Amino acid sequence: xxxxxxxxxxxxxxxxxxxxxxxxxxxxxxxxxxxxxxxxxxxxxxxxxxxxxxxxxxxxxxxxxxxxxxxxxxxxxxxxxxxxxxxxxxxxxxxxxxxxxxxxxxxxxxxxxxxxxxxxxxxxxxxxxxxxxxxxxxxxxxxxxxxxxxxxxxxxxxxxxxxxxxxxxxxxxxxxxxxxxxxxxxxxxxxxxxxxx
Numbered sequence: 612x613x614x615x616x617x618x619x620x621x622x623x624x625x626x627x628x629x630x631x632x633x634x635x636x637x638x639x640x641x642x643x644x645x646x647x648x649x650x651x652x653x654x655x656x657x658x659x660x661x662x663x664x665x666x667x668x669x670x671x672x673x674x675x676x677x678x679x680x681x682x683x684x685x686x687x688x689x690x691x692x693x694x695x696x697x698x699x700x701x702x703x704x705x706x707x708x709x710x711x712x713x714x715x716x717x718x719x720x721x722x723x724x725x726x727x728x729x730x731x732x733x734x735x736x737x738x739x740x741x742x743x744x745x746x747x748x749x750x751x752x753x754x755x756x757x758x759x760x761x762x763x764x765x766x767x768x769x770x771x772x773x774x775x776x777x778x779x780x781x782x783x784x785x786x787x788x789x790x791x792x793x794x795x796x797x798x799x800x801x802x803x804x805x806x807x808x
Contacts, residue, residue: 623661625651627672631714639669639718669718670731676715677738680708684745694753695803701749702802703795705776710783710791717780743769750806759806772802 612620629650633642644665648655662668683704687697709716746769753759775798783794 619661623671626658626661626668627675627715630668630672631676631712631718634669634672634718635714639665644668666728666731670728670735672715673735674731674738676708676712677735677742679712680705681738681742681745683708684742688745688749693758694749694756695758695807698746698749698753698803698806699796699799701746702772702776702799703792705773706779706783706791706795706798709776709779710785713780716777743773746772753806757808760808763806768802768806772798775802 626647630642630647633646633650637646642665644658645655647668648658658668662671684701687700687704690697690700692700747765750759750763750765750768754761754763754765779794783789783791785791789797
């Protein structure tokens with residue numbers, strides 16, 4: 612990557628971080644491009660060099676963060692380990708990414724992409740389906756290896772796992788009684804106990 616490309620990527624990451632914080636605090640509709648620019652000490656016009664609209668900025672932000680989660684889960688799924696061990700690592704990976712990008716996932720969950728143009732929303736939904744697919748494949752591999760019960764509904768199980776993990780945005784606080792890793796261990800124990808053969 613050239614120096615110019617690295618600088619552009621770093622600037623986009625700064626814009627993403629500022630926008631995510633404001634979207635989470637004020638909502639998508641309650642945040643103006645001027646607000647984002649002011650938080651970065653930029654002129655509003657400078658933002659339009661990177662994103663032609665607030666909707667495009669939100670789509671880029673969501674795609675970037677979902678992409679980060681996909682990367683983490685893809686690495687975990689590719690490990691040379693049992694399905695049980697990879698699922699356990701998946702809980703930690705998912706919760707870690709979610710908490711690192713809590714601002715974005717809060718807005719993603721509350722506004723549910725209503726603010727993104729249909730073609731952008733479809734791309735983000737496609738990434739979400741790919742993410743769920745990684746979890747589903749891990750569970751199927753566990754069933755095939757005899758680690759997990761054959762009679763489980765894989766799709767419902769994936770939705771239950773991700774639903775439980777995603778609600779941590781509501782109640783988990785860094786510096787609270789449990790760490791992210793400890794919460795992940797509790798979730799893993801609960802779900803893996805239910806899946807175990």
